[in-house]
Amino acid sequence: MLFFIQQASGQNLESQLNRFEVFSKNKEAVIFYDKNGSSLDSITAHLLSEDILKVTGKKPKVTTDKSEVEGNVIIIGALESDFISNFVKAEDEPNDFRNRKESYLHKILASPFSDSNKALIIAGTDSRGTAFGVFDLSGKIGVSPWYFWADAPVQKKEEIIIEQEDFFSKEPSVEFRGIFLNDEDWGLQPWAAKTFEPETGDIGPKTYSKIFELLLRLKANAIWPAMHPSTKAFFYYPGNPEMAEKYHIVVGSSHAEPMLRNNVDEWKKESMGDFNYISNKENVYQYWEERVKQSKDLNAIYTLGMRGIHDSGMEGVKNIEEATQVLSNVLKDQRNLLENNIDKPFSEIPQAFTVYKEVLGLYDHGLQLPEDITIIWTDDNYGYIRRLSNKEERAREGGGGVYYHASYWGRPHDYQWLSTTHPGLIREEMVKAYKTNSKKMWILNVGDLKPAEYNMQLFMDMAYNIEKFNDPEYLHEHMTSFYNSIFGKEIGANISDLKSEYYKLAFERKPEFMGWSQTEPTTGIKTTAYDPFSWGDEINTRISKYNELEKQAEQIKKQIGETSQDAFFQLVYYPVKGASFMNKKFLYRDLAIKYSKQDRLIAKEYKDLSNVYYDSIDILTHRYNTEIAGGKWNGIMDMSPRKLPVFEKPEIPVHLNENSLEVAGIYIENTSEKENYVLPTFYENSDQTHFFDLYMKTPVGVSWSINKMPSWLTLNKTKGILGDGMEAQQRIIVGIDWDKWRKGKKLKQSDLEVKIGTQKYELQVKVNSYDLPETNKNIFIEQNGVISIYAENYSEKADRGELKWQRLSGLGYSENLMKAVPVTEKSLDTLQLQNNSPYLEYSIYTESITNGGELILNALPTHPLTNDHSVRIGVQWNDEPVKIVDFRTYGRSEEWKQNVLRNLARKSIPVNVSREGKQTLKIYMIDEGVALDFIYLKLKDIKLPYSLLPETRLN
Numbered sequence: 017m018l019f020f021i022q023q024a025s026g027q028n029l030e031s032q033l034n035r036f037e038v039f040s041k042n043k044e045a046v047i048f049y050d051k052n053g054s055s056l057d058s059i060t061a062h063l064l065s066e067d068i069l070k071v072t073g074k075k076p077k078v079t080t081d082k083s084e085v086e087g088n089v090i091i092i093g094a095l096e097s098d099f100i101s102n103f104v105k106a107e108d109e110p111n112d113f114r115n116r117k118e119s120y121l122h123k124i125l126a127s128p129f130s131d132s133n134k135a136l137i138i139a140g141t142d143s144r145g146t147a148f149g150v151f152d153l154s155g156k157i158g159v160s161p162w163y164f165w166a167d168a169p170v171q172k173k174e175e176i177i178i179e180q181e182d183f184f185s186k187e188p189s190v191e192f193r194g195i196f197l198n199d200e201d202w203g204l205q206p207w208a209a210k211t212f213e214p215e216t217g218d219i220g221p222k223t224y225s226k227i228f229e230l231l232l233r234l235k236a237n238a239i240w241p242a243m244h245p246s247t248k249a250f251f252y253y254p255g256n257p258e259m260a261e262k263y264h265i266v267v268g269s270s271h272a273e274p275m276l277r278n279n280v281d282e283w284k285k286e287s288m289g290d291f292n293y294i295s296n297k298e299n300v301y302q303y304w305e306e307r308v309k310q311s312k313d314l315n316a317i318y319t320l321g322m323r324g325i326h327d328s329g330m331e332g333v334k335n336i337e338e339a340t341q342v343l344s345n346v347l348k349d350q351r352n353l354l355e356n357n358i359d360k361p362f363s364e365i366p367q368a369f370t371v372y373k374e375v376l377g378l379y380d381h382g383l384q385l386p387e388d389i390t391i392i393w394t395d396d397n398y399g400y401i402r403r404l405s406n407k408e409e410r411a412r413e414g415g416g417g418v419y420y421h422a423s424y425w426g427r428p429h430d431y432q433w434l435s436t437t438h439p440g441l442i443r444e445e446m447v448k449a450y451k452t453n454s455k456k457m458w459i460l461n462v463g464d465l466k467p468a469e470y471n472m473q474l475f476m477d478m479a480y481n482i483e484k485f486n487d488p489e490y491l492h493e494h495m496t497s498f499y500n501s502i503f504g505k506e507i508g509a510n511i512s513d514l515k516s517e518y519y520k521l522a523f524e525r526k527p528e529f530m531g532w533s534q535t536e537p538t539t540g541i542k543t544t545a546y547d548p549f550s551w552g553d554e555i556n557t558r559i560s561k562y563n564e565l566e567k568q569a570e571q572i573k574k575q576i577g578e579t580s581q582d583a584f585f586q587l588v589y590y591p592v593k594g595a596s597f598m599n600k601k602f603l604y605r606d607l608a609i610k611y612s613k614q615d616r617l618i619a620k621e622y623k624d625l626s627n628v629y630y631d632s633i634d635i636l637t638h639r640y641n642t643e644i645a646g647g648k649w650n651g652i653m654d655m656s657p658r659k660l661p662v663f664e665k666p667e668i669p670v671h672l673n674e675n676s677l678e679v680a681g682i683y684i685e686n687t688s689e690k691e692n693y694v695l696p697t698f699y700e701n702s703d704q705t706h707f708f709d710l711y712m713k714t715p716v717g718v719s720w721s722i723n724k725m726p727s728w729l730t731l732n733k734t735k736g737i738l739g740d741g742m743e744a745q746q747r748i749i750v751g752i753d754w755d756k757w758r759k760g761k762k763l764k765q766s767d768l769e770v771k772i773g774t775q776k777y778e779l780q781v782k783v784n785s786y787d788l789p790e791t792n793k794n795i796f797i798e799q800n801g802v803i804s805i806y807a808e809n810y811s812e813k814a815d816r817g818e819l820k821w822q823r824l825s826g827l828g829y830s831e832n833l834m835k836a837v838p839v840t841e842k843s844l845d846t847l848q849l850q851n852n853s854p855y856l857e858y859s860i861y862t863e864s865i866t867n868g869g870e871l872i873l874n875a876l877p878t879h880p881l882t883n884d885h886s887v888r889i890g891v892q893w894n895d896e897p898v899k900i901v902d903f904r905t906y907g908r909s910e911e912w913k914q915n916v917l918r919n920l921a922r923k924s925i926p927v928n929v930s931r932e933g934k935q936t937l938k939i940y941m942i943d944e945g946v947a948l949d950f951i952y953l954k955l956k957d958i959k960l961p962y963s964l965l966p967e968t969r970l971n
Contacts, residue, residue, distance in 0.1 A: 036124050036136045038176040039072045045088040050099035051080035054143040055262045060150040061092050067159040070170040086131045095139040103137050116141050116187035120149030124180050143264050151233045160502055161233035166469050167582040167645050168502045192457035193479035194238025199425045201246040202654035203464030211650045218248050221255030228263035234476040238266040249278035268317035271370035272327050275304040276311050279325045291325050292332040312358045317366040322346045329374045340378050368392050390414040390456045397424045398916035399441045404452040406882035416454030422471045423463025427536040428913035429529050432657040434591050435468040436522035440827035443491050448839050450482050488825050514568050523919050527598040531662035541661050543606050545962040550686045554963050555603045562596035582645045601629040605668050612670040617712040618744040623668045630665045676713045680772045683709045693779045696800045698752050700785035701971045705751040712744040718773040725768035728756035795970040798862045801956030804965040806830040807948040812857040820854050828949040829964040835947040843943045849890045853940040860935040864955040869927040875903050876947035877915035890940030893927045
């Protein structure tokens with residue numbers, strides 16, 4: 017490992033072998049690289065020089081001439097080269113080191129040359145390995161991989177002195193690790209064309225050079241280039257593939273672009289005919305052959321197969337049988353093209369077959385795929401991998417890989433504006449992929465690259481070294497480390513906590529989904545499913561959470577230095593503020609519409625607030641494009657990708673009867689009937705509160721007061737005045753002081769009187785308590801007709817060897833799922849569940865008797881682990897027979913759409929509650945990979961909230 021220190025006065029560090037001065041008052045290390053080495057040696061040597069300049073203000077000499085080397089020297093080259101062999105001996109290395117791909121060593125030597133003092137050797141087992149070693153040094157001296165792409169600040173140092181024992185890196189966990197630039201129409205392409213690379217007017221070699229540099233700094237190695245109609249094909253500009261060669265980046269192409277072709281830009285229907293392998297095979301074949309000949313010397317991964325021109329199914333086929341046969345012929349012809357035109361062993365030509373959308377159906381229909389082709393599994397575009405390799409597929413020579421989305425255009429709704437894919441979901445799905453041997457290639461769809469910075473960092477760090485991520489608890493440490501590296505330890509932990517809450521709120525509903533609209537086909541916006549009248553007021557609860565995020569962001573902004581402001585705006589401030597503003601735009605619209613139906617005068621204020629937050633997004637985005645980093649990012653951020661309805665200024669139909677005969681009104685939480693003045697029941701020892709609202713109907717001020725109430729009730733207010741503007745409504749929060757209640761008469765019912773002007777209302781307060789014999793802390797009780805259980809809080813748990821329910825932290829609505837593991841076994845026999853299956857048991861007490869109970873099971877909306885699995889659990893209510901519940905969805909069904917829009921799979925089964933008191937629920941494992949989140953038992957005909965209910969667990 018490397019440890020960086022600043023030299024303290026009077027210390028003689030030079031005398032110690034493992035310490036090396038990169039820069040100090042007395043020494044400035046020279047960077048010496050192999051003139052016969054790869055282009056990457058030169059590129060990284062000069063970039064390292066620039067990095068040292070950023071840190072110290074002084075640029076070290078870079079040379080290939082030994083005669084120019086004096087003093088300390090950083091030597092960069094390939095391990096196998098003559099240039100390095102004089103300094104590093106194989107017998108001093110781990111036995112298998114030289115066989116590791118993309119690996120590097122750091123080694124300090126004394127007096128490598130007669131006129132030099134010490135050397136830091138950075139040598140790789142291949143060119144990319146050397147580059148990773150150089151950029152590892154850059155990162156440790158304080159230059160973030162995001163110094164350009166997020167303006168991450170570089171802390172100035174007077175000295176750079178490293179303490180270094182011999183270090184030998186591991187081989188990367190995943191062989192090919194990279195990104196797909198996609199849907200670039202609203203950010204990356206206009207920014208490159210107008211701001212960064214106007215000489216090309218497009219995403220050209222200058223832009224790609226910065227992207228390739230970022231990839232290498234992230235220890236990644238692969239690219240699927242941008243390919244939308246707004247962008248010319250990668251090969252259109254000769255400088256693009258040349259730049260990839262210089263940076264040793266492996267070029268591939270997406271699921272819809274076989275043989276490195278960009279069909280959208282390069283297939284000319286007018287001259288070439290239909291992109292149809294049945295009716296136009298000769299032209300299609302020639303089209304592919306041209307690219308293979310052009311790219312034969314390029315470091316490339318060839319995507320095999322065939323779909324439509326863009327993201328569509330194969331043209332000309334009538335049914336799945338014909339499509340499978342045509343695809344089989346396509347694969348044979350494409351492999352012949354590669355074998356006949358590329359002068360290297362066929363086994364050394366990387367080939368990938370991406371089973372995206374309908375192609376998975378063709379593969380499962382019996383398509384015979386050659387063993388050496390890598391199967392690239394895909395998520396469902398919303399972060400849930402559709403399936404992974406079964407036992408037989410794990411043994412394939414070509415192995416498996418994953419194409420994964422952090423940005424998406426399509427049904428049921430795009431999410432291209434902000435990056436909100438939960439890091440815990442990325443970790444969970446990619447760890448599953450790795451454990452099932454899908455580790456040949458990982459590609460992340462990053463959209464415009466910005467603002468997916470952290471998710472991209474996470475994905476690449478996992479692909480490079482998966483080991484630490486096996487523990488879900490490590491994820492928060494990783495996020496904290498990321499922000500520490502950019503903003504410092506005093507600030508980084510606070511930012512990490514802030515962003516964790518940001519991802520949690522977006523997991524419940526992404527900002528882009530807050531209009532409750534869909535696309536393909538595009539529908540208009542609707543009111544949200546959040547309820548302001550029940551369950552503690554979901555709308556104001558969510559608004560309060562975003563208010564707190566904004567408050568924290570503002571506080572941190574004041575704490576960081578001027579040099580960090582641009583990075584903070586891009587990585588934290590804009591996404592947090594943007595998400596908050598989008599939520600408030602729709603949530604205040606909801607309040608305006610729903611309150612206006614009760615003639616609440618305050619509806620007009622909320623209508624105005626909704627419009628204010630639309631304008632706020634506009635102002636914030638304008639700042640991103642014109643002010644941040646001196647206008648460097650002009651064009652990179654669009655607040656309305658594809659101009660979908662969710663991004664527009666909303667219509668807000670508010671119609672008030674300001675001539676109402678009633679001056680004011682009252683509304684009690686969870687009530688539907690106007691004259692029902694009964695608060696929801698309180699339960700002994702719970703810390704719950706309930707509310708009622710007092711509100712103006714006409715613009716005439718009125719006083720209000722609470723004139724009598726039991727001493728054991730607590731209220732946030734007992735009197736006031738309803739007036740204009742935001743004073744047109746008062747919310748009274750009611751709670752219970754349980755010590756006073758127990759010291760009193762333990763009344764089960766009492767009243768409080770509310771007076772508004774001359775009108776009086778008697779509100780009923782009810783209290784219930786359970787007298788339970790058990791001491792188990794995880795006992796769940798019915799409260800107001802519902803029981804809420806978080807899956808982790810079982811009363812008993814039974815494992816069966818390695819088969820078990822295991823806690824998965826940091827993900828889900830409850831943030832602690834119970835997951836069926838391991839992910840490498842087959843499903844369990846449903847006929848032997850009660851004897852052989854691991855189970856979770858829950859203790860429940862009810863106060864209702866009903867034959868119309870509904871048990872509602874909520875899980876992560878994952879897909880079957882392999883084609884040998886489904887997504888099943890066994891559910892047993894009391895001693896009744898076990899019922900099989902399957903969370904599996906099919907295709908793009910409406911159920912799947914709702915699942916991914918809310919990141920929740922929900923299934924219900926009827927239950928019969930024939931007695932009051934104790935009930936038992938058991939959940940049996942059937943399919944590995946199922947991740948159970950929370951459970952509701954609904955015993956009355958009530959509407960449940962969109963957001964998560966608190967547990968009704970007995971304290």
